[in-house]
Amino acid sequence: MVTLVDVARLAMVTTATVSNVINGKGAVSEKTRKRVEAAIQELGYRPNLVARGLARGRTNMLALVLHTLSNPFYSEFAEEVELIAWKRGYHVLLCTTLQKELTIPGHMLERLSSRLIDGLLLTSGTFSLKEAQQAMERGLAVVLYMDWEGADPEQIKQFPAVDFDLFSAGELAAAHLVELGHRRCAVILEMPNHLRRLNGFRAGLASAGIELDADSIQHCSKDTIQQGYQATTALLALPRRPTAIFASNDMLAIGALHAITDHELRVPDDISIVGLDDNLMASQVSPALTTIALPKHELAHIGIEMLQQAIEGEEPVGVHHHRLVQPHLVVRRSTAPPPPDV
Amino acid sequence: MVTLVDVARLAMVTTATVSNVINGKGAVSEKTRKRVEAAIQELGYRPNLVARGLARGRTNMLALVLHTLSNPFYSEFAEEVELIAWKRGYHVLLCTTLQKELTIPGHMLERLSSRLIDGLLLTSGTFSLKEAQQAMERGLAVVLYMDWEGADPEQIKQFPAVDFDLFSAGELAAAHLVELGHRRCAVILEMPNHLRRLNGFRAGLASAGIELDADSIQHCSKDTIQQGYQATTALLALPRRPTAIFASNDMLAIGALHAITDHELRVPDDISIVGLDDNLMASQVSPALTTIALPKHELAHIGIEMLQQAIEGEEPVGVHHHRLVQPHLVVRRSTAPPPPDV
DNA sequence: CTGAAAGCGCTTACAG
DNA sequence: CTGAAAGCGCTTACAG
Numbered sequence: 001m002v003t004l005v006d007v008a009r010l011a012m013v014t015t016a017t018v019s020n021v022i023n024g025k026g027a028v029s030e031k032t033r034k035r036v037e038a039a040i041q042e043l044g045y046r047p048n049l050v051a052r053g054l055a056r057g058r059t060n061m062l063a064l065v066l067h068t069l070s071n072p073f074y075s076e077f078a079e080e081v082e083l084i085a086w087k088r089g090y091h092v093l094l095c096t097t098l099q100k101e102l103t104i105p106g107h108m109l110e111r112l113s114s115r116l117i118d119g120l121l122l123t124s125g126t127f128s129l130k131e132a133q134q135a136m137e138r139g140l141a142v143v144l145y146m147d148w149e150g151a152d153p154e155q156i157k158q159f160p161a162v163d164f165d166l167f168s169a170g171e172l173a174a175a176h177l178v179e180l181g182h183r184r185c186a187v188i189l190e191m192p193n194h195l196r197r198l199n200g201f202r203a204g205l206a207s208a209g210i211e212l213d214a215d216s217i218q219h220c221s222k223d224t225i226q227q228g229y230q231a232t233t234a235l236l237a238l239p240r241r242p243t244a245i246f247a248s249n250d251m252l253a254i255g256a257l258h259a260i261t262d263h264e265l266r267v268p269d270d271i272s273i274v275g276l277d278d279n280l281m282a283s284q285v286s287p288a289l290t291t292i293a294l295p296k297h298e299l300a301h302i303g304i305e306m307l308q309q310a311i312e313g314e315e316p317v318g319v320h321h322h323r324l325v326q327p328h329l330v331v332r333r334s335t336a337p338p339p340p341d342v
Numbered sequence: 343m344v345t346l347v348d349v350a351r352l353a354m355v356t357t358a359t360v361s362n363v364i365n366g367k368g369a370v371s372e373k374t375r376k377r378v379e380a381a382i383q384e385l386g387y388r389p390n391l392v393a394r395g396l397a398r399g400r401t402n403m404l405a406l407v408l409h410t411l412s413n414p415f416y417s418e419f420a421e422e423v424e425l426i427a428w429k430r431g432y433h434v435l436l437c438t439t440l441q442k443e444l445t446i447p448g449h450m451l452e453r454l455s456s457r458l459i460d461g462l463l464l465t466s467g468t469f470s471l472k473e474a475q476q477a478m479e480r481g482l483a484v485v486l487y488m489d490w491e492g493a494d495p496e497q498i499k500q501f502p503a504v505d506f507d508l509f510s511a512g513e514l515a516a517a518h519l520v521e522l523g524h525r526r527c528a529v530i531l532e533m534p535n536h537l538r539r540l541n542g543f544r545a546g547l548a549s550a551g552i553e554l555d556a557d558s559i560q561h562c563s564k565d566t567i568q569q570g571y572q573a574t575t576a577l578l579a580l581p582r583r584p585t586a587i588f589a590s591n592d593m594l595a596i597g598a599l600h601a602i603t604d605h606e607l608r609v610p611d612d613i614s615i616v617g618l619d620d621n622l623m624a625s626q627v628s629p630a631l632t633t634i635a636l637p638k639h640e641l642a643h644i645g646i647e648m649l650q651q652a653i654e655g656e657e658p659v660g661v662h663h664h665r666l667v668q669p670h671l672v673v674r675r676s677t678a679p680p681p682p683d684v
Numbered sequence: 685c686t687g688a689a690a691g692c693g694c695t696t697a698c699a700g
Numbered sequence: 701c702t703g704a705a706a707g708c709g710c711t712t713a714c715a716g
Contacts, residue, residue, distance in 0.1 A: 001481070003709055014687050019711060026712095027685055046480070049456040050395045051709035054692050059392060061458075064436075068421060070622055075417035079410060083441050086450075091458065094406075094436040096421050100428065108428075114391040115693090116403075116433065138388070139343070225626035258628045261603060280412055284567035286600045345693055356703050361695060368696095369701055393693035396708050457709090687716085693708105700703085 002043045011039035022047060061091045061117045062307065067125040068098040071223060071251070072279040073296075074123075080300040081121065088304065093117060097126045113138040119307045124148045124193075129155045141310035145303050149196055156322070160306045162299055165324040169292045170200020172329045173246045173274045176290070178208040181337045182244040182272065186216035188231040188256060189248035190223050197248045197276060216242055220252060228255020236263050243271060243338035250275040250282045253289055257334070268336035278330055287333035299325045344385045353381035364389060403433045403459045404649065409467040410440040413565060413593070414621040415638075416465075422642040423463065430646065435459060439468045455480040461649045466490045467535075471497045483652035487645050491538055502648045503664045504641055511634045511669040512542020515588045515616045518632070518671055520550040523679045524586040524614065528558035530573040530598060531590035532565050539590045539618060558584055562594060570597020578605050585613060585680035592617040592624045595631055599676070610678035620672055629675035641667045 008015045013032055020026035021036045028036075039045075053059035062085055069075045078094065085092045093116075100108065109131050112120065119141035122132055129151055136142050136158075144161035177185055185205060189198055202212050215238060218231035228247060232255065235242060247253035253275030260267050267273055267287055275282055278293035302323055350357045355374055362368035363378045370378075381387075395401035404427055411417045420436065427434045435458075442450065451473050454462065461483035464474055471493055478484050478500075486503035519527055527547060531540055544554050557580060560573035570589060574597060577584060589595035595617030602609050609615055609629055617624055620635035644665055 001709090004711095005709080015710080016688085016712080017686060020686095023711085029685060032686080046452065046456050048396075048709050049453075049458045050392060050401060051457075051692090052711075053392045054390075054396050054694085055709080055711040057692070061435075069411065069417040070414070070421060072412070072414065072417075075411040075414075075420075078417075078436065079412060079438050079441070082436050082438050086442065091435050091453070093403075093433050094420065094424050096424050099421070099425050110388065111391075111433070114388050115393075116391045225623060229626075229628060255626070262628055281567060284571075284597070286571060286604055343693090346695095347693080357694080358696080358704085359702060362702095365695085371701055374702080390693050393708090394695075396710085397693080397695040399708070685716105687714105689714090690712090692711085695708085696706090698703105698705090700701105 001048075002045050003048070004045075006043055007036065007039045007045050010043065011036045057115075058118050058311070059116060060089055061093055062119050062121060062304075063093040063095050063112050063117045064121045065095040065097065065112075065126045066123050067096070069094075069096055070098075072281060073223075073249075073277055073294075076279060077296045077300060080296050081304065084297075084300050084304050088308065090118075090304075095126075109135055113140055118311045119143070121145050121303055121307060124150070129158075133158065141307055143303050143307040143310060145299070147193060150192060160310055161322045162303045162306060163322070163324055164294045164299060165326050166194070166196040167200035167203070169276055169294070169327040170197040170202070170246075171204035172200075172292050172327060173276065174201045174204025174208075176274060176329055176331070176335065177244045177246070177272065178205065178210065180244075180272065180335060183210055184216075184240060184242045184338075185210070185212065185244045185246060186218070186235045186238075186242035187212065187246050187248070188218040188220060188228060188235070188252050190221065190227075190252070191219040194248040201246055223249040223251045225251050225255040225258065228252030229259045230255075232256040232259035233263075236260070236265070241271075244274070244335070245271060246274045246276075248276055250277040250279045250289060250291055253291065253334075254281060254285055257285060257287075257289070267334050270339055272335040272338070274335060276327075282330075283332065290332045290335040291330050292327045293330045294327050295325055343390075344387045345390070346387075348385055349378065349381045349387050352385060353378045399457075400460050400653070401458060402431055403435055404461050404463060404646075405435040405437050405454050405459045406463045407437040407439065407468045408465050409438070411436075411438055412440075414623060415565075415591075415619050415636075418621060419638045419642060422638050423646065426639075426642050426646050430650065432460075432646075437468075451477055455482055460653045461485070463487050463645055463649060466492070471500075475500065483649055485645050485649040485652060487641070489535060492534065498664070502652055504645045504648060505664070505666055506636045506641060507666040507668050508536075508538040509542035509545070511618055511636070512539040512544070512588075513546035514542075514634050514669060514671045515618065516543045516546025516550075518616060518673070518677065519586045519588070519614065520547065520552065522586075522614065522677060525552055526558075526582060526584045526680075527552070527554065527586045527588060528560070528577045528580075528584035529554065529588045529590070530560040530562060530570060530577070530594050532563065532569075532594070533561040536590040543588055565591040565593045567593050567597040567600065570594030571601045572597075574598040574601035575605075578602070578607070583613075586616070586677070587613060588616045588618075590618055592619040592621045592631060592633055595633065595676075596623060596627055599627060599629075599631070609676050612681055614677040614680070616677060618669075624672075625674065632674045632677040633672050634669050635672045636669050637667055 123145045124147040220227035275291035282289040346357045465487045466489040562569035617633035624631040
């Protein structure tokens with residue numbers, strides 16, 4: 001292994017100087033800089049990042065903590081995060097918590113707080129805020145990503161956080177359906193996590209004077225096609241069938257699509273569907289799904305930016321601002337005006 | 343930050359002894375061990391993994407290099423890898439190459455070869471074997487994961503490698519359809535990557551005396567629902583419509599499902615479908631997909647085991663064995679005997 | 685502009 | 701069984 005010392009020796013300077021040219025700091029004369037660079041080239045020198053990490057007290061690694069990667073939403077998001085982090089010179093450690101729940105809680109956090117990483121990107125459903133607090137106390141920068149609405153607002157304030165404006169997402173869905181002329185709308189949603197979406201949807205309908213019946217709200221426990229299928233089957237059995245369904249997630253919406261088709265009804269002719277998320281499958285199913293797109297790239301970007309600020313200590317402690325990313329409507333083929341005969 | 347020195351001071355021993363009790367090596371008397379453990383508890387000491395990494399020349403981190411996470415197959419696999427690595431005390435760095443193709447090739451590999459990680463899990467479609475070779479020369483352990491069949495066999499031999507037996511997967515699909523009584527079969531597959539699956543399928547049919555017509559093979563360039571839809575649409579337009587379709591991937595199979603349904607035909611009454619992969623969606627679509635399951639867990643497990651051996655230098659250089667993981671048939675509702683009137 | 689030196693927090697032979 | 705010491709490969713004030 002060729003080290004700084006080897007380079008220094010060949011270039012006939014001290015390691016401090018080599019370090020300076022590599023990091024572009026300190027004043028180095030043009031002449032010795034050239035000499036050092038030549039030596040680096042000749043020896044094929046690559047800095048040892050572990051040694052650098054120890055000396056600097058910073059490793060340029062982040063951990064992304066997710067519940068699971070088996071939901072397209074999260075895996076697309078993870079890929080996005082990794083790309084953005086990469087561009088800024090960070091590596092990202094992947095941490096998935098779902099399958100590990102049986103092991104000692106906190107064990108994971110301990111390993112992560114052992115100076116290996118500079119910061120933590122935390123999505124909800126993984127660690128508790130109390131655990132996050134502990135991580136911060138051990139000197140880790142922490143940013144909250146997504147869906148922490150259920151938590152105590154006082155605690156949330158302790159952290160920088162980014163999220164989608166999901167209330168607004170619900171409103172957008174309602175506005176679209178109202179504009180098409182629907183009045184009998186139903187909702188299938190994952191509870192309790194998707195409450196904001198429901199509230200937004202309800203508010204959107206309300207502003208057009210439409211109410212949402214209690215029996216036209218179907219709860220699911222997971223964001224799967226299957227649960228969407230079942231929930232929709234229940235809706236189709238209603239005495240007054242809805243003309244439009246808002247699904248709080250694209251997976252649920254796809255399940256709704258299947259259920260409706262299997263019941264010999266047509267989307268959007270008989271029933272319209274609006275999803276939420278705009279995952280990769282949304283545009284591929286048939287008919288392509290009208291959905292509320294959540295700009296993952298933007299969320300990932302802002303989150304990493306905030307984390308970087310926290311790492312560099314620019315963030316005034318205890319006064320963390322929270323940011324919301326705005327969703328937007330993507331109209332495809334699963335929505336249309338309600339059938340005339342209803 | 344509390345360090346080894348602090349612990350040593352409190353326990354009134356030297357750092358070597360503290361290190362020994364933490365790592366459970368060297369003989370330490372029961373009495374001092376207790377004292378050291380008490381000191382660790384009292385101070386809340388956590389070893390600095392970066393310092394340890396530098397001293398040991400090993401970081402207990404792996405990198406998983408994937409083309410993308412946006413295919414459920416890969417994201418499920420990644421989650422599996424992370425879990426297994428975790429249990430063995432490794433962290434995994436996520437590296438996705440798809441969106442980075444425009445940046446300088448090899449740049450990524452350079453960063454990864456900077457002593458940050460002990461080993462590389464490489465799937466195909468990411469780095470070239472030449473680049474992998476360079477990584478090995480820089481002292482990185484490398485294991486090849488999946489789908490390297492297109493590469494030069496002489497080069498492959500340089501690496502330990504695991505893969506699914508995809509020829510056998512194709513055979514299984516054929517055997518199942520033959521057993522149900524199908525004789526007019528079609529294939530949709532991603533080319534050129536899925537050649538082994540096709541060959542296996544063909545061989546399976548051949549052993550029952552059935553041939554595969556050239557026009558009943560549809561190529562796709564990507565594993566997406568949409569491409570499966572289009573390929574199937576083409577098959578449905580054939581003068582002699584097939585009674586069964588083998589899709590080389592579940593996403594394609596799901597696309598086939600949609601296409602058939604949209605053409606007012608029924609699965610499996612009119613046409614049977616067999617997928618390949620058994621991703622999370624396979625059981626959720628309607629009808630649930632009969633498919634050839636690729637045991638990802640087993641592949642992940644073996645791969646990490648091989649990598650660990652390579653890291654620990656137990657693997658004799660240049661004599662790497664390759665392992666194949668056997669797939670199996672999962673029968674669900676998308677296959678049935680062919681319709682009687684055909 | 686360059687060098688000599690201490691330090692980051694561990695581990696690992698080697699004495700005793 | 702325990703200690704004294706060197707070493708892992710960098711970075712960072714501080715002199716000069």
